[in-house]
Amino acid sequence: MRAMFVLAALLCGNFPLCAFAQAVPGAAVAAAPVAESTAPPAEAPPAAPAADPCTDCITIPALTVVTVEIMVDLGSKISKSGDTFPIRLAAPIVVNGVEIVPAGVTGMGEVIHAKRSGGSGAAGELVLAARYLEVDGRRLRLRSMNLSANGRSNINTAFAISAVGPPVVGFLIKGKQANVPAGTIADAKTAEAFSMVPMPAATAPEAPAAPAPAAPPETTAKANPQEGGK
Amino acid sequence: MKILKFAMTAAAVTLMTAAAPVMVPVAAHAPAGDKDPVVPIAIPAPPPGKGQIVFFRSGGGGFAVGCSVNEHGQKVSSLGAGRYFIMVLDPGRHEFTVKSEAKDVLALEVEADETQFATCKIKMGILIGRPDIRPSTEAEFRKAKNLKLVDEDDMGPPELGALRQAQITAALGAQAPATAAAPAQ
Numbered sequence: 001m002r003a004m005f006v007l008a009a010l011l012c013g014n015f016p017l018c019a020f021a022q023a024v025p026g027a028a029v030a031a032a033p034v035a036e037s038t039a040p041p042a043e044a045p046p047a048a049p050a051a052d053p054c055t056d057c058i059t060i061p062a063l064t065v066v067t068v069e070i071m072v073d074l075g076s077k078i079s080k081s082g083d084t085f086p087i088r089l090a091a092p093i094v095v096n097g098v099e100i101v102p103a104g105v106t107g108m109g110e111v112i113h114a115k116r117s118g119g120s121g122a123a124g125e126l127v128l129a130a131r132y133l134e135v136d137g138r139r140l141r142l143r144s145m146n147l148s149a150n151g152r153s154n155i156n157t158a159f160a161i162s163a164v165g166p167p168v169v170g171f172l173i174k175g176k177q178a179n180v181p182a183g184t185i186a187d188a189k190t191a192e193a194f195s196m197v198p199m200p201a202a203t204a205p206e207a208p209a210a211p212a213p214a215a216p217p218e219t220t221a222k223a224n225p226q227e228g229g230k
Numbered sequence: 231m232k233i234l235k236f237a238m239t240a241a242a243v244t245l246m247t248a249a250a251p252v253m254v255p256v257a258a259h260a261p262a263g264d265k266d267p268v269v270p271i272a273i274p275a276p277p278p279g280k281g282q283i284v285f286f287r288s289g290g291g292g293f294a295v296g297c298s299v300n301e302h303g304q305k306v307s308s309l310g311a312g313r314y315f316i317m318v319l320d321p322g323r324h325e326f327t328v329k330s331e332a333k334d335v336l337a338l339e340v341e342a343d344e345t346q347f348a349t350c351k352i353k354m355g356i357l358i359g360r361p362d363i364r365p366s367t368e369a370e371f372r373k374a375k376n377l378k379l380v381d382e383d384d385m386g387p388p389e390l391g392a393l394r395q396a397q398i399t400a401a402l403g404a405q406a407p408a409t410a411a412a413p414a415q
Contacts, residue, residue, distance in 0.1 A: 081337060112323060113337035113365070122353050125364045129339045144341050 076124025107133035123175035274401035281340035286314035288374035
């Protein structure tokens, strides 16, 4: 009887702990159903946008196109899914003719998918994403970097060779790797509205002021991923 | 004897898939006849806050081999030669697999309100062709000739995101007035 009492006391004592563990974001704890019901909702309601006390701030609208430069060599052979890589703002971010963020600020990108070229003519694959720029001590989140590189596929060549010769030869035909050399320029977009005071080094507007709300320079040289050798 | 029979079957299957690209150009040179003009495939914009991927497979080598696209081990849709389907997804990283005698994986970053493209090709295998899934572009999709939507029977459960013809028609219909009302740029 006494042992049961102790056990019950222990269990009761555990419930609040479980509830707390659920509240911690990212904590993977298998909680008892009772604890789940008392736990706060997993997704906190989005914080209401606080009144911006900054009077000199300018907002970079969400989905503003930014031009970034890949700072290191990437490739389907040398990169792995999940790798991160440095990026740099290649052209300043200009809003209403005012340069808000100068070119040169750095940030980070991520390799979403990398696959080496293989036998039977399969080409190398590389899918990249821009994650953020470090601006004014904060992270300006990025999205929509349209940069996926495919090496040249030789699948049809492998089939054709196998049709006229021994099939095994087709397996030996390799596709080309996908390479994105350092210095490749790509477009991305801002993932959210971002308010900030224009960075001091670059407050002077450039050239003829364009009245467009978000005027990324027309240097939209699309990423030019190159096919490499094997 | 059994081994010899097996080897002969394997060789025959390999040759069948391998001969396909050789046969295709011959068919392509056949007189076109009085065909209707090709209407470009209309892809609706994804629902607000969602993204979508258009998976397609042009005709060509290994037409007899299926290319079933799966996510989290569940079949989203089959993808026969000359077919396509549209998959609506939540934004974020998604990983797709295709499987026959070997598995191939493709990861893509889906962005809200954007459409991406992926294609499946069949490469040579030992006994049968092996599907190879890779990222693609709209230009490549438009270049592929005579693509048709995957039949509903060949799609996985609707909750996995492959749009049915009725859903595509409804989405296009809903977007048409908005497009017409939008000021020309």
